Amino acid sequence: RFTRAVGSGWLGLIGEFGPQQLQLNVRQDQYSDVGGATTGLVAYGFRLGREWRLTAQLSNAFRAPSFNDLYFPGFGNPDLAPERAVSGELGLQYAAGDVMARAGLFRTDTRDLIVFDPASSRAKNLDKARATGFELAGSWRHGIWSFAANGMLLRAVDEETGEKLLRRAPWIVNASVYVAPGSWSAGFELTAVGPRDDLDINTFQRVQLASYTLARIVASWALRPAITLRARVENLFDADYETVSGYNTQPRTVIVGVDLRF
Numbered sequence: 001r002f003t004r005a006v007g008s009g010w011l012g013l014i015g016e017f018g019p020q021q022l023q024l025n026v027r028q029d030q031y032s033d034v035g036g037a038t039t040g041l042v043a044y045g046f047r048l049g050r051e052w053r054l055t056a057q058l059s060n061a062f063r064a065p066s067f068n069d070l071y072f073p074g075f076g077n078p079d080l081a082p083e084r085a086v087s088g089e090l091g092l093q094y095a096a097g098d099v100m101a102r103a104g105l106f107r108t109d110t111r112d113l114i115v116f117d118p119a120s121s122r123a124k125n126l127d128k129a130r131a132t133g134f135e136l137a138g139s140w141r142h143g144i145w146s147f148a149a150n151g152m153l154l155r156a157v158d159e160e161t162g163e164k165l166l167r168r169a170p171w172i173v174n175a176s177v178y179v180a181p182g183s184w185s186a187g188f189e190l191t192a193v194g195p196r197d198d199l200d201i202n203t204f205q206r207v208q209l210a211s212y213t214l215a216r217i218v219a220s221w222a223l224r225p226a227i228t229l230r231a232r233v234e235n236l237f238d239a240d241y242e243t244v245s246g247y248n249t250q251p252r253t254v255i256v257g258v259d260l261r262f
Contacts, residue, residue: 001071005032021045029062034082037062055091055104060084069114069123077123085110098141107132109159115166118204128159131168149175167244169194169211184221190214201246212241228259 010027023043030036041059048054063083070076091104110129117124137150156168171194178187192213200207215236221229231254238252 001033001067003032004067006030019047031064034064037082037084051094051096053093053095055089055093057089058087060086063114065114065123075116075122080114080123081112081125083110083112083114099139101138102136104135105133106135113165116199118199121204126158129157129165130159131156131165144179144181146178146180147176149173164197166198167196169196184219186219187217189216189218191216198245207245209242209245212239214239214241226261229256230259231256
């Protein structure tokens with residue numbers, strides 16, 4: 001196949017009733033080659049006083065296989081079914097002045113997850129997969145300084161075998177600090193990612209990719225209201241790491257630029 005037609009329609013509603021907040025979304029997608037699906041989201045929030053809020057969310061999702069999934073030579077599988085998932089989340093948030101903190105529990109059950117099958121060297125559907133996790137995030141502003149951090153614990157497995165899903169880190173941590181005294185600003189960001197299972201690029205045997213830490217610095221300087229200079233350094237400490245077995249990743253990279261507004 002060389003073409004795909006997709007028709008979509010969606011409707012959303014957001015409301016607030018005293019201490020309660022409500023969001024309702026519904027969407028219909030119809031694909032010419034793999035059929036269609038109706039997906040939706042229901043989210044509810046309840047304020048516990050001025051600073052605290054409880055949240056709950058339930059949603060479902062649909063993902064059609066891409067043309068690569070279906071037809072790429074040596075990998076594609078034209079018999080693939082679309083992925084379908086159901087997700088739920090419970091959260092607690094605190095916000096007061098310049099301080100914000102949030103904790104959340106989530107779970108996603110996926111049917112027909114599209115993965116690579118090393119036995120046949122092609123894509124296949126995984127019958128049932130489950131991802132459960134916990135997220136914690138916070139931020140704080142003090143004068144010209146701002147701080148933020150978040151972390152996630154994740155367990156993602158094949159429900160039939162209990163085996164870990166590939167390329168899903170069991171933990172991720174992010175932290176950042178910024179200073180903005182006036183016409184210029186600068187920031188330092190740090191990301192740490194835990195070890196992940198993958199398939200060796202040559203043997204297709206299961207291997208573990210090492211954990212890694214990436215640092216990034218950013219800066220900007222507003223010369224005039226219409227001219228801003230920007231610079232950033234990616235992978236500041238030139239870490240050697242892999243996100244996919246056998247594939248190179250970006251070394252230390254310096255990027256400079258200018259924004260012009262007319």
